[in-house]
Amino acid sequence: MSVHIESPLGFTADFPEHTQVLGDSTAGPNSGQYGLPGDVLVTVIKDDTSVQDAPQANGWAHLMSGFYREERGGTLLAEGELNLPxxxxxxxxxGYDDAGGAGKVAATVGVWERSRFIGVVVIWPYVDPGVEPRLxxxxxxxxAISVG
Known part of the structure; x- marks a missing residue:
């Protein structure tokens, strides 16, 4: 079983069973947030006014990761294409420590599909160096996210 989401932001998603659709996104307007099993937070952001092609989507991922590197004192764990069909x-x-000192991993992903952009930010608890980052x-x- 999965949870099927049809967002007014122009994407669909089929997330794992027990996914929770969070009411008000803390990421602001044009975003939606979802709580996946295992304390995984997924934020999907419609930002097609500032991203017009795949190279700009890559730039968006770098720009958004700056918050976790600079504001949170994080360390780059990995970067690159996810090779999705x-x-x-x-x-x-x-990788960074949240305000409470707990280890977290934040992945900022620029997605270009069907000549449209969607930004995805996924945050999950840091387990240990042997398994992180869980690409x-x-x-x-x-x-699981498809741009319409």
């Missing part, structure tokens, strides 16, 4: 998806993955999990989450 039918879409260009470039991710920048940063397979990140790829599955981004693959």
């Amino acid at each position: 039918g879409k260009a998806a470039y991710a920048v993955v940063v 397979g999990m990140l790829g599955e989450i981004v693959a």
Whole structure:
């Protein structure tokens, strides 16, 4: 079973069972947030006024990751193309400590699909250096989102 989402922001998603659609997105207007099992927070952002092509989508991922690197003192863990069929998806993955001191991983992903852009930010608890960054999990989450 999965949770099917049809967002007014112009995307659909099929997230795992027990996903919670969060009411008011803390990311502001033109965004939606979803709580996935395992304390994974997914934010989908419609920002097609500032991104017009795949290279700009890559730039968006770098720009958005700056918050976690600069404001949160994070460290770059990985970056690159996620190699998902039918879409260009470039991710920048940063490890950081949240306000309470807990280790987190934030992945900012610029997705270009069907000549449209959507930004995805995925945050999950840091487990240990042997498994982070969990790029397979990140790829599955981004693959589950389709731009309409």
